[in-house]
Amino acid sequence: MPLWQRTQVQEVLPGMIAMTAKRTSYRWQFAARFRRRAFGWKSQPAIRRVKEAVSEIKKAARKDPILAAEGAVRFLEKVSPALEHVDSSSGAIGTAVNHAIAALVPVIATAPADGATRDRWLERLYEAHANDEIPYIELLADDWGELCATKETASSWADRLLGVTRMALSPDPSLRGFYHGTTACLSALFTAERHDEILELVNADLIWPYKSWAVKALAAQGKKAEAIRYAEACRSPWASDGEIDQLCEEILLSSGQVDEAYRRYGPTANRAGTYLAWFRTVKRKYPHKDPRSILSDLVERTPGEEGKWFAAAKDVKLLDEAIALANRTPTDPRTLIRAARDFAGENPAFAVEAGMAALRWLVAGYGYEITGADVWAAYSHTMKAAAPQGSVETTRQRIRALVASETFGERFVTKVLGRELGLSSK
DSSP states (O other): OOHHHHHHHHHHHHHHHHHHHHHHHOOOHHHHHOOTTOSOSOHHHHHHHHHHHHHHHHHHHTTOHHHHHHHHHHHHHHHHHHTTTSOOTTSHHHHHHHHHHHHHHHHHHHSOOOHHHHHHHHHHHHHHHHTOSSOSSGGGGGGHHHHHOSHHHHHHHHHHHHHHHHHHTOSSTTTOOOOTTHHHHHHHHHHTTOHHHHHHHTOSSOOHHHHHHHHHHHHHTTOHHHHHHHHHHTOSTTSOHHHHHHHHHHHHHHTTOHHHHHHHTHHHHTOOSSHHHHHHHHHHHOTTSOHHHHHHHHHHTSTTOGGGGHHHHHHTTOHHHHHHHHHHSOOOHHHHHHHHHHTTTTOHHHHHHHHHHHHHHHHTTOSSSOOHHHHHHHHHHHHHHHGGGTOHHHHHHHHHHHHHTOOSTTOHHHHHHHHHHTOOOO
16 A cells, blocks of 8 residues: 555544444433333323434434434334333324334435445344334335445345245245335335336235335336326225325326326325315425315315315415305314404404304304303304404394204203303203
């Protein structure tokens, strides 16, 4: 080695050794909190700790990406054993871990680690995935190719997992069975661009999560129309229509066929946790579409649930449409009460109608754990909004007639407002 190279090594090596030692001795705050069976049955404390761990790791990533990736690997090793006793029936803790995986996979995948370091991370993650009994980190396999970071590493992992995967996906019932590494193998093959092998592996009549990799492989080969036909052919009672729609939409969007993507899949591929979030997701993905048209398409696809689109219509100031929707089918009274309160000054006519709709559904017995305070809020916000319009007495008479028609249960609304409206609560 030339003298100048030896000098450079001598200058750099101590710093590298010091950095490695620092990373090895770094004390992660989350590590002590994620001992095996560390959490009881309540999910909220565990969810909070999961979010704190992700924040700690992402903060470290801003200064030292390799340290952060090491922390992410350590968290993924420890999270499932720590959550063994947590009540997962609501799905909240599972969702929190899935979000953590989505946040941490890029941290590991993009870290500028050498091959030996990445190999150690992958071995540890593979063992954690194999021991994931609940399972909480099952989705990690979907990102295995990304975690490999290079085509060469992904191809090496594909070769390692291919034999057992081939048997697991065999059409021969005597060979076929579950293998936790199947999805990881397909993901690695995809990153390695070994698309034909994916198509050959999932050729048998298999479930959608495996078939989806064939769709991705066909699309990656430029056979996008064939990929969509393949995906459509996979529809069955055991396949997720939403996932099929999402993948087909993604393929069309990647081809620049935006209008076709919206027409065929836009309204159905973007379902979210709430109707408002659903509307916003579609609107954000298709900004050229008129919000009124998007709302109409979504309402059309959810017959009998028109009232649930009230908040979406209000969000884009389609106020007439919002009131019409709120009066078609049951709408959450508290949502309507908040609208009456918030628009009393800005648009009192809308506020009055929102309040009237709230009272209508309260009289009909709708709403979860409704209290007298909710009923009074609906009445007072409606009357307050009526004042700027000069329609106080007219609005009061409308409310009186509505409450007088109450027959549901013990006539709770009448008991709350009866004296105010001059009605008998008996």
